[in-house]
Amino acid sequence: MRRHIIILASTLCIGFAFEACKHHPEIIDDNGGNGGGNGGTDTLIIENPDPCSPDTTYFVNTIQPLLNSMCAVPECHDAITAEDGVMLTDYAHIMQQVEPNDLNSSDLWDKGIMDENDPMPPAGSPQLTQDQINEIAQWINQGAQNNSCQEDCDPTSFSYSQNLAPIIDLFCDGCHGGNNPSGGFALGTHSQLVNMVENADFMNALHGTGGTPIMPPNTTGLPDCYKQQFQLWIDAGMPNN
Numbered sequence: 001m002r003r004h005i006i007i008l009a010s011t012l013c014i015g016f017a018f019e020a021c022k023h024h025p026e027i028i029d030d031n032g033g034n035g036g037g038n039g040g041t042d043t044l045i046i047e048n049p050d051p052c053s054p055d056t057t058y059f060v061n062t063i064q065p066l067l068n069s070m071c072a073v074p075e076c077h078d079a080i081t082a083e084d085g086v087m088l089t090d091y092a093h094i095m096q097q098v099e100p101n102d103l104n105s106s107d108l109w110d111k112g113i114m115d116e117n118d119p120m121p122p123a124g125s126p127q128l129t130q131d132q133i134n135e136i137a138q139w140i141n142q143g144a145q146n147n148s149c150q151e152d153c154d155p156t157s158f159s160y161s162q163n164l165a166p167i168i169d170l171f172c173d174g175c176h177g178g179n180n181p182s183g184g185f186a187l188g189t190h191s192q193l194v195n196m197v198e199n200a201d202f203m204n205a206l207h208g209t210g211g212t213p214i215m216p217p218n219t220t221g222l223p224d225c226y227k228q229q230f231q232l233w234i235d236a237g238m239p240n241n
């Protein structure tokens, strides 16, 4: 039964997203991707042991998960569709749309997020928050480096509002927000997360086990610390804490 619902919902979502992503037919980059062969990313492998500075926006920690969730989605700027020749899956492709230290020469900014006529993501899709827009601007203005930092993550804390909601905003919302959430499962409120855990194969999705596709798709998964926080929260009865 659930399978039917999921299949129907995905079909609707794809149809919807296809319409939503029509944008800028005049901007054609020559590189439409490698046919999706290397669409996978290593988003979450953080090699830099330095702690995160509050004054810096890091590509690996923030920009890549955000663009993956909000833009590199099926029928939009993923490796397969690469709408308008724009692929926002990994650093090399994202940099085709970015001019370091120069916001207004960066297509990601000027012809994408800040486009006068048709700002991205398209109307009807989950939108970037002002904080997220500021992070993207800061990252470009700080040289658009492929940088990362070691987050201060406590694997024993599991507050919905303090720990889990920010992770969902960054990593899941682009696909599981809005009117046509992927898989038919919305995320964004406490009760929606409870519903997802109760009705989907949640922890298998985080681990990519049991035949469930790993979430976020095309990544190596969330950092272990985040997965532990979700597990402890579920074990504690999914409090709205």
Ligand code: HEC
Pocket (backbone or CB within 6 Å): 006, 010, 068, 069, 072, 073, 074, 168, 171, 172, 173, 174, 175, 176, 182, 183, 185, 196, 199, 200, 201, 202, 205, 212, 213, 215, 216, 217, 222
């Ligand atoms: C790029 C888009 C995208 C992102 C980002 C994303 N998902 Fe998904 N998710 C999907 C799609 C598409 C499906 C339906 C897959 C299917 O049923 O085969 C899905 C299905 C799921 C399912 C149901 C799995 C099952 O079969 O029971 C869960 C649970 C899930 N996602 C959790 C998450 C979580 C948690 C995050 C953030 C950490 C996330 N997803 C991020 C696209 C995404």
